[in-house]
Amino acid sequence: MNRTAAPLRVGVVGLGFAGETHAKAYQKLPGVEVVAMAGLEEERLNQLTAELGIPNALRSWEELVALDDLDIVSVCTPNFLHEPIAVAALQRGRHVLCEKPLARSSAEAQKMVDAATKAGRVLMTAFNHRQRGDVQTLRRYIDAGSLGRVYHAKASWMRRRGIPGMGSWFTSKNMAGGGPLIDLGVHVLDMALYLLDEPDVLSVNAATYAELGPKGRGGRVDDNKMQVSSAYEVEDMASAFIRLRGGGTLLLEASWATHSSAGDDFGVTLYGSDGGAEIKVKNYNWEDTLRIFTDIAEVPAEVRPLVTRGEGHLAVVRHFIEVVRSGDWSAHVGQEGLLRTRVIDACYASATEAREVVLAAMS
Numbered sequence: 001m002n003r004t005a006a007p008l009r010v011g012v013v014g015l016g017f018a019g020e021t022h023a024k025a026y027q028k029l030p031g032v033e034v035v036a037m038a039g040l041e042e043e044r045l046n047q048l049t050a051e052l053g054i055p056n057a058l059r060s061w062e063e064l065v066a067l068d069d070l071d072i073v074s075v076c077t078p079n080f081l082h083e084p085i086a087v088a089a090l091q092r093g094r095h096v097l098c099e100k101p102l103a104r105s106s107a108e109a110q111k112m113v114d115a116a117t118k119a120g121r122v123l124m125t126a127f128n129h130r131q132r133g134d135v136q137t138l139r140r141y142i143d144a145g146s147l148g149r150v151y152h153a154k155a156s157w158m159r160r161r162g163i164p165g166m167g168s169w170f171t172s173k174n175m176a177g178g179g180p181l182i183d184l185g186v187h188v189l190d191m192a193l194y195l196l197d198e199p200d201v202l203s204v205n206a207a208t209y210a211e212l213g214p215k216g217r218g219g220r221v222d223d224n225k226m227q228v229s230s231a232y233e234v235e236d237m238a239s240a241f242i243r244l245r246g247g248g249t250l251l252l253e254a255s256w257a258t259h260s261s262a263g264d265d266f267g268v269t270l271y272g273s274d275g276g277a278e279i280k281v282k283n284y285n286w287e288d289t290l291r292i293f294t295d296i297a298e299v300p301a302e303v304r305p306l307v308t309r310g311e312g313h314l315a316v317v318r319h320f321i322e323v324v325r326s327g328d329w330s331a332h333v334g335q336e337g338l339l340r341t342r343v344i345d346a347c348y349a350s351a352t353e354a355r356e357v358v359l360a361a362m363s
Contacts, residue, residue: 007031008031008032008033008071008321008324009033009035009069009071010026010032010035010070010071010072010073011034011035011036011038011056011064011065011070011073011074012026012034012036012038012073013037013061013064013074013075013076013077013081014038014039014075014076014077015039015040015041015044015045018076018099018126018313019037019039019074019076019077021312022097022126022313022317023037023048023052023054024052025314025316025318026074026317027052029317029321034052034054035054035055035056036054036055036056036058036064036067036070037052037058038057038058038060038061038064039059042059061077061085061088062088065085065089065092070092071094071324072094072096072097073086073089073094073095073096074097074099075089075098076099077099078175079101079103079104079169079175079176080104080176080177082098082099082101082102082104082108082112083103083104083108083111083112086115086123090116090121091115093121094121095121095123095329096116096121096123096124097320098112098124098125098334098337099125100125100126100190100337101125101177101182101183101186101341102125102334102338102340102341103177103341104176104177104178105177105341105345106338106341106345108341109334109338110338112337112338113333113334113335113338116333120330121329121333122323122329122332123333123334124316124320124323124332124334125334125336125340126316127187127190127191127194127316127336128312128313128315128316129187129188129191129266131311131315131316132279132309133286133307133308133309134279134281134289134290134307134310135191135194135268135279135310136307136310137290137305138195138268138270138277138279138290138292139195141275141292141305142195142197142277145274146274146292146294147273147274147277148272148273149272149273149274150196150270150273151247151248151273152248152249152251152270152271153192153196153251153269153270153271154252154253154268154269155185155191155192155250155252155253155267155268155269156251156252156253156265156266157254157266158253158254158255159184159218159257159258159262159263159264160257160258160259161220162218162220162256162257163212163219163220163236163257164220164256165220166213166216166232170183170234171213171231171232171233173233173234178235178344178348179208179210179213179234179235179236179238179256180235180236180237180238180254180255180256181208181235181238181240181254182344183254183256184254184255184266185238185240185252185254185344186344187266188252188254188266189340191268192250192268193339195268196244196248196270198336199244199246201339201359202243202244202358202359202360203243203346203356204240204241204343204346204356204357204359205355205356205357206239206240206348206350206351206357207239207240208235208348209235209237209238210232210234211236211237212236212257212258213232213234213236213257214232216232218236218258235351236255236257237253237254237255237256237257237258238252238253238254238347238351239251239253242343252347263282263283264283265280265281265283266281267279267280274294275292275294275295276293276294277290277291277292278290286310288304290304290305290307292305342362345362346359346362
């Protein structure tokens with residue numbers, strides 16, 4: 001692992017959108033080689049490795065992790081495989097970039113963080129949406145003090161019809177860990193906490209609903225996920241009220257299916273003592289999504305900054321590689337991903353028990 005002059009050698013586990021995106025991102029960076037991909041779908045595996053010029057096409061993640069002379073493993077699999085793959089890779093001395101959520105539960109995520117700490121290796125969660133141009137622009141406004149003290153925020157990802165795979169691993173509680181809250185909500189939770197500069201989360205009060213999915217309604221028209229004959233075992237909507245240290249609050253909403261005007265829409269709204277802001281993204285658009293609200297000469301004013309698209313996964317992978325190359329790994333052992341899983345865990349516990357859950361009591 002001390003081959004500083006040699007290219008970093010990467011193995012990617014998973015053949016879906018995330019796996020392909022990770023592989024292509026690595027290939028755009030100098031001094032990085034994707035040397036292996038692993039996945040169960042043989043036709044897709046052969047097609048992807050041929051298209052991307054990746055020499056090793058493997059059917060199991062165990063084979064990939066066991067490869068000699070591997071520096072990095074990207075975990076781009078269903079949620080239930082994140083922890084076993086990451087822990088095995090870390091124990092073999094690999095650095096790990098894992099798709100969100102870090103794990104199905106905070107217990108699994110803690111095992112991953114412990115493995116990274118013990119191995120002295122990097123563990124990072126791929127939160128690609130914080131790399132959007134509008135999020136990065138708003139972060140600069142906040143860092144400049146333009147909003148003052150942000151005391152309340154809203155973060156949501158709402159779909160009209162977007163259950164990602166009826167009967168697939170997505171709708172299996174055991175395989176996925178939950179529904180839209182752990183799938184989409186974790187993205188906008190990350191965006192909000194990132195913009196708020198990582199405040200401590202004190203407690204949550206949440207509710208979950210399964211009104212459409214169990215009736216076979218709300219699925220995506222272009223659904224092509226691998227079927228595992230799972231019943232619909234997860235929520236199709238969730239809402240949570242989150243208390244933050246310092247008196248701030250955050251309202252979190254996530255849905256795969258609602259009778260609403262939503263398409264595939266997400267965003268964050270911030271209310272500050274000196275200004276406010278909102279990011280509204282409809283169907284993954286990136287232009288004209290950011291508004292800043294302030295007063296100019298005591299008159300309410302609205303600013304619409306010009307933003308770039310942002311680099312998404314490429315920025316995530318670039319940052320990950322920079323951290324690996326820096327040699328300063330002790331601060332990058334998956335703590336952000338672990339915090340998000342703790343919040344999601346608390347939300348599910350609150351919804352199940354119909355009460356407020358204090359995070360400190362769950363530690």
